[in-house]
Amino acid sequence: MHIEVVANIGEARSDDFLHKTVIVVDVIRATSTIITALINGCKAIIPVETVLKAKELYREGDLLAGERFCKKIAGFDLGNSPLEFTKEAVQGRRIILTTTNGTRGIQKAAKADRVLAGAFLNSKACAEAAIALKRDTVILCAGTQDVFSLEDGLCAGHILEELVLALGEKHIATNDFGLAMRGCYLQAQNRLYETLLSCTNGKKMCKSGFQGDIAACALTNTTDQVPVLENDHMMLLPSIPARPAF
Amino acid sequence: MHIEVVANIGEARSDDFLHKTVIVVDVIRATSTIITALINGCKAIIPVETVLKAKELYREGDLLAGERFCKKIAGFDLGNSPLEFTKEAVQGRRIILTTTNGTRGIQKAAKADRVLAGAFLNSKACAEAAIALKRDTVILCAGTQDVFSLEDGLCAGHILEELVLALGEKHIATNDFGLAMRGCYLQAQNRLYETLLSCTNGKKMCKSGFQGDIAACALTNTTDQVPVLENDHMMLLPSIPARPAF
Numbered sequence: 001m002h003i004e005v006v007a008n009i010g011e012a013r014s015d016d017f018l019h020k021t022v023i024v025v026d027v028i029r030a031t032s033t034i035i036t037a038l039i040n041g042c043k044a045i046i047p048v049e050t051v052l053k054a055k056e057l058y059r060e061g062d063l064l065a066g067e068r069f070c071k072k073i074a075g076f077d078l079g080n081s082p083l084e085f086t087k088e089a090v091q092g093r094r095i096i097l098t099t100t101n102g103t104r105g106i107q108k109a110a111k112a113d114r115v116l117a118g119a120f121l122n123s124k125a126c127a128e129a130a131i132a133l134k135r136d137t138v139i140l141c142a143g144t145q146d147v148f149s150l151e152d153g154l155c156a157g158h159i160l161e162e163l164v165l166a167l168g169e170k171h172i173a174t175n176d177f178g179l180a181m182r183g184c185y186l187q188a189q190n191r192l193y194e195t196l197l198s199c200t201n202g203k204k205m206c207k208s209g210f211q212g213d214i215a216a217c218a219l220t221n222t223t224d225q226v227p228v229l230e231n232d233h234m235m236l237l238p239s240i241p242a243r244p245a246f
Numbered sequence: 247m248h249i250e251v252v253a254n255i256g257e258a259r260s261d262d263f264l265h266k267t268v269i270v271v272d273v274i275r276a277t278s279t280i281i282t283a284l285i286n287g288c289k290a291i292i293p294v295e296t297v298l299k300a301k302e303l304y305r306e307g308d309l310l311a312g313e314r315f316c317k318k319i320a321g322f323d324l325g326n327s328p329l330e331f332t333k334e335a336v337q338g339r340r341i342i343l344t345t346t347n348g349t350r351g352i353q354k355a356a357k358a359d360r361v362l363a364g365a366f367l368n369s370k371a372c373a374e375a376a377i378a379l380k381r382d383t384v385i386l387c388a389g390t391q392d393v394f395s396l397e398d399g400l401c402a403g404h405i406l407e408e409l410v411l412a413l414g415e416k417h418i419a420t421n422d423f424g425l426a427m428r429g430c431y432l433q434a435q436n437r438l439y440e441t442l443l444s445c446t447n448g449k450k451m452c453k454s455g456f457q458g459d460i461a462a463c464a465l466t467n468t469t470d471q472v473p474v475l476e477n478d479h480m481m482l483l484p485s486i487p488a489r490p491a492f
Contacts, residue, residue: 007253007394007423147421147422148253148421148422148423148426149422150422150423150425150426153422153426154426175393175394175446176393176394176395176396176399176445176446177253177394177396179396179441179444179445180394180396180399180400180426180427180430181426181430183429183430183433183434183441184426184427184429184430184433186433187429187430187432187433188429195425195429198425199422199425200421200422
């Protein structure tokens, strides 16, 4: 099985994703939030890039969610903290979530056979889904404004390590960046929370009072669920079938 | 002290190097070869990108060196294996070396206050030179055709670790990619040779019969010398002064 890890969205080319599984990773915080919301019973999440687009898509009963500069958008129901997306807040609702990097990653990956949302919360489940889908796989680290973010790379390394544990080292081939991220994850695995606090986005979150979010995003393998993109909606499916071959 | 690690030449912008120290790293094999040749007494190395340029600059007494597709260029005196650049072969000579990625890295860095050549062979010496130069520092991983190469990232991590050992963790600030490379190096430090064999360029070298080169490039801190760029020549200086401020 071949797994390519891409360092940030700017390095990704849409056409390279054709016929592949793409796992989009934006640990702080878009994919951690999407996973948390869906586990807590929201029907679907529509990730959009702009506030305007979020308002356009809004229908009665929906929740509007998102942040700019770490703060909830004025008039929106929720920000972008996974801690806000409780069962009480989201069950049965459709959520329109506006984020920048995570959404761009999901849109960039749209030509893939399947687009999954990954974070530390579901690394093992992502590895299992990728194996079940039987395709070459790309782990797309969202990064921040086309710059590599450590937490996304560490999560890519975690997913790779779960693939190696499941299939054995001989059956996993990856690019040099993937090798680096796996090494980096193995080095940090016993102090993930502290490592996330030390990276650029971790520091930014702490300054804005979101240290609890970092703790929530650093939990590993708390769920066996993997959000999948279906017609612009991220949702949970009982199982994720590959699309039929052309 | 701020250290930025750049993943490959394509990500580097020349103007970002102004007033900084840049350490160019192309472990397999350009910078390992440049360091070895200078330690063994060659007068200077002129790194150039094309065979034509190498032949243009050639003067009687020079050595022409370089490779294409891992093989010595027809009619040249030397290839690009550090093992060839012995005292007997290079002492007192000027060498014109044509490589692709290493040379592009050095040229891209030319606006810097100082351009140094780094590899595992002189990581600690690079760290000490960067401290002595008292500038913000960029470690530019050459990579291969604008793609990240593991060995260069590991060496960047090694230089960072030497900086941390010298100044203490609190006095070294780095970008997320630097944090990742340091973690990756710490994970691999006790089996660098095996790790270099497992990466893309390591595999390519082995296939071409250059496994011995990988062993030579994986040796750490064998010299306290740091090649520095002076008027398009890489050379050793008794000490490396910063350029006067404007």
